[in-house]
Amino acid sequence: DTEVTQTPKHLVMGMTNKKSLKCEQHMGHRAMYWYKQKAKKPPELMFVYSYEKLSINESVPSRFSPECPNSSLLNLHLHALQPEDSALYLCASSQDPGTGVGANVLTFGAGSRLTVL
Amino acid sequence: AQSVTQLDSQVPVFEEAPVELRCNYSSSVSVYLFWYVQYPNQGLQLLLKYLSGSTLVKSINGFEAEFNKSQTSFHLRKPSVHISDTAEYFCAVTGNDYKLSFGAGTTVTVRA
Numbered sequence: 708d709t710e711v712t713q714t715p716k717h718l719v720m721g722m723t724n725k726k727s728l729k730c731e732q733h734m735g736h737r738a739m740y741w742y743k744q745k746a747k748k749p750p751e752l753m754f755v756y757s758y759e760k761l762s763i764n765e766s767v768p769s770r771f772s773p774e775c776p777n778s779s780l781l782n783l784h785l786h787a788l789q790p791e792d793s794a795l796y797l798c799a800s801s802q803d804p805g806t807g808v809g810a811n812v813l814t815f816g817a818g819s820r821l822t823v824l
Numbered sequence: 825a826q827s828v829t830q831l832d833s834q835v836p837v838f839e840e841a842p843v844e845l846r847c848n849y850s851s852s853v854s855v856y857l858f859w860y861v862q863y864p865n866q867g868l869q870l871l872l873k874y875l876s877g878s879t880l881v882k883s884i885n886g887f888e889a890e891f892n893k894s895q896t897s898f899h900l901r902k903p904s905v906h907i908s909d910t911a912e913y914f915c916a917v918t919g920n921d922y923k924l925s926f927g928a929g930t931t932v933t934v935r936a
Contacts, residue, residue: 713867738922749914749926750868763922797867804920809856809875811918817867 711816713798719822722788728819730781730798738762738804739781740813741773742797750797756781757803788823795820826851826917830927837905838935845900845930847915855917857898858924859889862912871913874898910934 711732720726730739738757742750755763756775770792772784781798795818802810831846849855856875860868872881872889879891889900898915915927 740922747912747929747931749929752923755922757922795867804922808920809873811856811920811922811924812858812870812873812875813924814870815860815868820865 711798711800711814713796713816713819715819716817717820717822719824720785720788721824722790724788725784725786727785728783728796728798728821730783730816731779732800732814733779734800734814735778736800736802736814737778738801738811739775740799740801741781741783742799742815744795744797744818746794754783785821788821790823793821793823826853826855826919826925828915828917828925828927830913830915830930832930833928834931834933836933836935839907840904842901842903843905843909843932845913845915845932847898847900847927849896849898849915849917851896851917851919853919855919857889857891858916858918859887859898859900860914860916860926862914862929864911868914872900905932905934907934907936 714729741753744750753767754773759775770787774782797818798816799813801813804811829848837843858873859871861871874891882888887902913930918924
């Protein structure tokens, strides 16, 4: 299995809603990432988990709350979002960078397209 | 820290014509270089990677890229494009850490 699976593919939510994005991989990767991508722009790193611990938070607003329940799963909990948070949210995974050359090559999921009304 | 410059934001090209997408990077450490492709309404797919060894890397669908350390470049080429190559292409660079720096992207539009 060489895939990263993201659900849902599309999500529409109001500014007062609470929702979650889910990501799953079964490649044995120990690093998992959330990226945000606006239209016609490159992805922007939000969070990195390494060995199920939060390793990097790129100063993301607290209305985004990541969670890594185990080595295969990564969630992004959403609460009180703003319309400008509408974007494609990409999950990715890799081996831990410290384990060898090319270990940090990322495999991306297909993304969850979020629309905040 | 690393950074990437993609010199062309849009590249229109006719079917069966060659295409070159230019990518330059800056880094103070050894780097790994990548090209990712993003088809409309999809995620990113790894197209090519340079980690070490041969400076010319090739994909299964006819793309190739050459790592040039002296010119700090990693240009992407394909000798004959298809309509299905219409997509956004991102060049990216990383050291041996978690952060991947992307270029701004190049939109390739292939016309019949």
